[in-house]
Amino acid sequence: MAKKRRGTAVAVAVATGVVGAGLALSPGSADASSGVAAWSSVQAVTDVRGVTAPNLLSPQLTQHPVAQGSLKLENPTDQVPYYGYLGDGTLLPDPALTQAPGVKVEASKTEPDKNVYLRLTGQHGADASYSYGTRFLFQGHEGGGSGYITRINLDADPAHRVTLLATKQADGTPLPTIDGATWDPWAKRLLLTAEKGNKGAVLQATPDIGSKVEDISFVTGRAGYEGIQNDSAGNVWMIEDTGGTSVATKTKVPSSFVYRLVPYNKRDLTKGGRLQALQVTSRRSGSPIEYQKVDAEHPTGGAFTDDQKDLSTYGPSLRTRWVTIHDTRSDTSGKAFDANALAKAAHATPFKRPENGQFRPGTDFREFYFDATGDTNTEATANAGYGGWGTLYKLTQRDPSSDEGRLSVFYAGDKEHTGLDNVTFLDRTHVAFVEDAGDTLHAQRGALDSGFVFDTSADYSHGRQPVRFLGEGRDPSATLDNMLSSAGGGFQNDGDNEITGIHVSNGDPGPGGILGARVPRLFHDGWRMFWTQQHGDNTTWEITPADR
Template sequence: MALRKRSIAGAAVFAVAAAGVGALSAGTANADEKLNWTSIAANPAVRGVAAPNALSPQLREYIVAQGSNVLENPTDLVKYYGYLNNGTLTPDPAKGFAEASKTEPDKNTYLRLSGLHGADPTYDYGRNFVFQGHEGGPAGYLTRVNLDADPAHRVTLLATTLADGKTPIPDIDGSTWDPWAKRLLLTAENGNKGAVLQATPDVNSKVEDISFALGRAGYEGVQNDSAGNVWLVEDASGASPAGSKAKNPGSFVYRFVPVDRSDLTKGGKLQALQVVSNRSHAPITFQGIDAAHPTGGVFTADQADLSSYGKVFDTAWVTVHDTATDHSGLAFDANALAKQAGATPFKRPENGVFRPGTKFREFYFTVTGDTNAASDANAAYGGWGGVYQLTQDDPRADHGKLRLFYAGDQAHSGLDNIAFVDADHLAAVEDAGSTLHNQRGALDSAYLFDAGADYRTGRQPVRFLAEGRDEAATEDALLIGTPGFNNDDDNEITGIHVSNGDPGPAGILGAQNPKPFKDGWRVFWSQQHGQNILWEITRNDG
């Protein structure tokens, strides 16, 4: 398919990434004939050296938006797409190397919608949009990238406050589109102060905190199923046992069953996933992981089993809160209630998605792990993280089966956002963090997994994207520890997203088999920190 010319805002009209030499072996794995993406080497992590992104030679990428894009409707708080309006966009030596807070546009949601508006009532904004919440800096906000628009109308600020016009929007991490409620669902990854928000997609968006129904937790991943349930994946790190660099499991996978799927404010039942031990045949719970039992949790036999190939576990959904019995209308601590209900904690699960073609009976979710090569849990207790597969007879089923689909290692760790590229291939991206970058000498990568493969054999996924480090992130990395410097020190891959933009129930991720780069299917990802770039990946037709 010929590449369409797009109107691109930013300093670079488009950028084509070439495969480079990296610190880690590219391996021998290749994608199947249908995709035929060649595995490449990782980009090395070299202090003070910037590097471009690299992609499989079958792919190329274009800048869709970047942090320095001026919003079409700026405010005193937010003037740029990826920066708050509280400083210079590069470090200023005259001010102690301070710079504007980078807001880290995160999870991407692509939609084809008609009749949306912006700041200019006379302008046609088209019908192709990418929605993002921003998770970095002292304040969150919601933006819409207008893919059909010219540079002056490229990015619209949708909201900085909740519907009351006063309460600031918290930092936002995850996002998806609920076709029944006709709202964006947004998550705030902030522990027991976290939230689930819903927002309308137009300018002056009505943003509502619905945590009285879905609870407060370190929510990140959010996804609908075909029944209208909302699946939530929590990213919250547990405490370290005494003398250990490992982290105890402390996060849960949730399912919200609404009373009315067209109106989540009517409440419903929040459930958490419970896994049954193959040893004791009792639920694997938080008992033994809290501060009263500092030697338990991560180093238990059950955790070793959960981190091993070839073991299948029975699962059940346990109710942690029900608005039918709690009429207070107040938000609640979902994590604390999940512990009380006997749900099973994981080592920082982050995002989940349904496999297309399974009628929402297969759910895959990532577990980040410890992102530290010095963790004593790496070898046998899930320290490297990985990917799990949950299967059920129906998305509404109360019971299912869980297995470890992929066990991470030093070269493939910190797995975060995921998306199915087609019915058989899962893309997963790394957020390994600067500590692990330096330990292994390599930056983050994105991988393509074959859902039908057996990774127990030592087979490894295809590395189709080797993230580099842009000049802004390289400079930031050199300034870490400087008094007054307030930003992150490395780029991060996030927001991998494959969608045809269908806003109806048939467009829920997992409802249709994706056709990358065909029939309207588009692929996006975000390069957080540094220049905060939103990329679109396309096929490289030469």
């Protein structure tokens, strides 16, 4: 780990600010000192109730807003007038209103979530006479109760900066709130996920204004899908976050699965395919590690078994295989189905709230890293050895379509490194995981969320720790929301800021641009880095070298 130095403070714009045209940055050739390995750690930002705080970045880095919640869309509607706010209230709390159930003292915040960077030609917007450029950042919106898709036009001026692509599906059904996102280069569609349990969905959407959005859950099933990622064979990997039953003290029973869709036609996912779920074999019994229902005989379900301990602590790798849970050639109904229920019935292995994953570049899609968020509570009795602090996993296979592989714990979380959620690779061996710990855990540990750089060639089993490259602060709007939500009374917005949408890409929309296909050359050759400070001001940032 590099010697700790004082981080660079970057103030967050207030909710009524405007992003200027000069902040649409061009990818340059500047480097961040000697590369990712030279980034220095910063301190976590202290959680002081009612106090705003700027973000801290490694001194080698700086950041610039590319859009924020109060930026008006170029094609606003009454329902969705702004990038990150609905039109159901004022952007800051209205003092004339009294907080109460059903009363919105301020506009609902829509939480722009995962980012997808693409270089595309021939894109259009609301202004037929305007040239929108070739560099775009796409996101679905997770909060506020109304889902929609936006596109940040990185080459555009403020009036044309953000385009509303869709609020409804092609059949007129309103979009669900959206979490995960990726680009499928064969289908030439954005793939978007709705993290809503057995009412969740996978949607596909065209990338231009007036986007055609279709629910393909008759192929992918319904589950609490969040992370979504293609591999080089055209398979679609999906990570599910379903909370699970709470048992013991603040502990959730592992109830979520890792899925792989093997499509029959990778250029058209509506042609169907086989949905599979990951199954891990117990090193103790030789049987699958499977979901354990909470009942009188098993009052804590599978939360405290020896197998769960093996899945949560450093040790030998465990054998894996993919089990098919649904096939559209067998089920020709064309109807959506409950993927989580089928995974349980097929004896697939549940994890403790997995959320996102990505293939390590330079491995020909043979190494897949994913996280399990854990219980996000210092009082969880599963924290000590049973995954309560969260876990990072490495899955290795001979190739991305192999049915068998090996799973090992790459990093076991602790109080200072927990709630790990979004992920992106920075180069061949360095990967960034960022926290979504939540207000309760922030207060318990006295620290807000952080982003960490892990070295995949390192051994973390003997106390080594990652580099904290980002200490997230709390912007003015999030500070207000934290105070309002803690007061009760049905306040509809989330409190503290959350790190999401961490994303490194060169924007290549072809198969060679799939995340993991090429080794990133961060800040070189068009490789760019973005993240979103969700909640509060809902600012989306681009990270660049400090010396640019």
